[in-house]
Amino acid sequence: MTSYLIKGARPYGGDAVDLLLKDGRIAAIGESLAATGAEVVDAAGLIALPGLVDLHTHLREPGREDAETVETGSRAAALGGFTAVHAMANTDPVADTAGVVEQVWRLGQEAGLVDVVPVGAVTVGLAGERLAELGAMADSAARVRVFSDDGHCVADPALMRRALEYVKALDGVVAQHAEEPRLTVGAQMHEGDRSARLGLTGWPAAAEEAIIARDVLLAGHVGARLHICHVSTAGSVDILRWAKARGVQVTAEVTPHHLLLTDECAESYDPVFKVNPPLRTDADVEAVRRGLADGTIDAVATDHAPHPVEDKECEWAQARPGMLGLEQALPVVVQTMVETGLLDWRGVADRMSARPAAIGRLDGHGRPLEPGEPANLLLLDPGVRSTVDPAALASRSRNSPYAGRELPGRVVATFLRGIPTVLDGKAQR
Ligand SMILES: NC(=O)N[C@@H](CC(=O)O)C(=O)O
Numbered sequence: 001m002t003s004y005l006i007k008g009a010r011p012y013g014g015d016a017v018d019l020l021l022k023d024g025r026i027a028a029i030g031e032s033l034a035a036t037g038a039e040v041v042d043a044a045g046l047i048a049l050p051g052l053v054d055l056h057t058h059l060r061e062p063g064r065e066d067a068e069t070v071e072t073g074s075r076a077a078a079l080g081g082f083t084a085v086h087a088m089a090n091t092d093p094v095a096d097t098a099g100v101v102e103q104v105w106r107l108g109q110e111a112g113l114v115d116v117v118p119v120g121a122v123t124v125g126l127a128g129e130r131l132a133e134l135g136a137m138a139d140s141a142a143r144v145r146v147f148s149d150d151g152h153c154v155a156d157p158a159l160m161r162r163a164l165e166y167v168k169a170l171d172g173v174v175a176q177h178a179e180e181p182r183l184t185v186g187a188q189m190h191e192g193d194r195s196a197r198l199g200l201t202g203w204p205a206a207a208e209e210a211i212i213a214r215d216v217l218l219a220g221h222v223g224a225r226l227h228i229c230h231v232s233t234a235g236s237v238d239i240l241r242w243a244k245a246r247g248v249q250v251t252a253e254v255t256p257h258h259l260l261l262t263d264e265c266a267e268s269y270d271p272v273f274k275v276n277p278p279l280r281t282d283a284d285v286e287a288v289r290r291g292l293a294d295g296t297i298d299a300v301a302t303d304h305a306p307h308p309v310e311d312k313e314c315e316w317a318q319a320r321p322g323m324l325g326l327e328q329a330l331p332v333v334v335q336t337m338v339e340t341g342l343l344d345w346r347g348v349a350d351r352m353s354a355r356p357a358a359i360g361r362l363d364g365h366g367r368p369l370e371p372g373e374p375a376n377l378l379l380l381d382p383g384v385r386s387t388v389d390p391a392a393l394a395s396r397s398r399n400s401p402y403a404g405r406e407l408p409g410r411v412v413a414t415f416l417r418g419i420p421t422v423l424d425g426k427a428q429r
């Protein structure tokens with residue numbers, strides 16, 4: 001097995017050191033380490049961070065391989081600096097049995113670019129009626145710990161309570177797509193002055209906040225872990241802060257797009273900006289940034305949602321919701337959280353690696369850059385700014401909301417258990 005000597009990298013943006021990667025682990029960190037047969041990687045000026053962990057990725061396989069596959073999504077993830085991604089369950093067939101989650105897990109191992117960790121559906125077929133085989137998925141080779149009907153809300157409160165009781169026994173977590181469906185019938189964008197003026201049906205903030213309020217009460221009552229997907233409103237952050245202060249075991253994520261973009265994007269009527277939950281107001285963006293900075297929101301998760309051209313290059317109302325995120329997640333966080341002074345590099349590592357790994361109960365990911373730890377890490381050039389070209393992305397789909405935008409920071413290399421999945425900005429397989 002080849003070993004690698006990374007020369008002159010700056011762990012967490014600190015002083016330059018060498019890192020020796022051997023047998024899948026960080027063998028040594030120090031000044032002027034001897035190469036002794038290791039392949040040398042010049043990392044002068046580059047920041048080293050633990051490999052990123054995504055709690056929320058849509059890889060579309062099985063069923064929509066025209067939009068993405070486990071392999072193409074894994075490549076996009078590695079290029080974004082990720083070493084593990086959670087693959088959402090809203091595939092076709094739905095990942096609601098041990099058989100499907102094991103298939104996705106195996107495809108991830110075969111691609112070999114990131115650890116693909118399947119999410120199991122909460123209900124059979126995401127239909128919201130009967131619980132899926134949560135225990136069988138947890139006991140399978142895929143070792144599922146995160147359960148979600150994402151794309152749909154587990155709207156029935158009695159079923160949600162039952163799901164929380166089951167996952168508690170499995171040391172799992174329910175990741176809720178918080179959307180009260182009766183309040184979002186036909187919804188197209190954030191409900192406010194703009195939706196009224198544009199003549200698009202609104203998705204009120206209260207549809208998200210009502211479910212979060214309900215579910216933190218249920219999680220507190222049951223004593224189970226609850227995770228809130230893609231938090232998008234200031235009111236949601238307030239409710240989470242209240243619930244955490246009361247000791248409820250709730251965690252939450254925010255997407256890169258909700259940290260950067262607002263409902264102003266809908267003025268273009270370009271469906272690339274159509275997403276669930278919708279892009280919100282400036283005040284909401286400010287609130288989710290502050291919530292991420294103070295830890296009320298635990299993690300950044302991409303909600304990478306590839307869609308083929310025919311589902312996105314059409315009329316707004318006909319378009320499917322969702323946008324790409326894996327390859328630009330770190331640059332967006334650098335722009336919105338680091339360049340604004342809201343997070344330092346250790347904070348980025350915490351919100352994009354350590355905490356998501358802990359929520360997903362992943363061994364071997366989210367660990368600090370220290371000798372003896374698994375060699376899952378990335379090297380970032382913080383000084384480079386580049387303009388996003390959707391045609392150059394590794395994803396099979398092109399629906400990036402950042403097309404034509406200049407963003408800071410470029411992932412130069414990613415290592416998975418000591419082996420480069422990305423070098424010189426290029427995927428290694
Ligand atoms: N975010 C989206 O707008 N779409 C997601 C589903 C989801 O995350 O709710 C998708 O699967 O396309």
Ligand SMILES: [Zn+2]
Pocket residue numbers: 150151152177229230276277
């Ligand atoms: Zn969702």
Ligand SMILES: [Zn+2]
Pocket residue numbers: 056058088150151303305
């Ligand atoms: Zn999603």
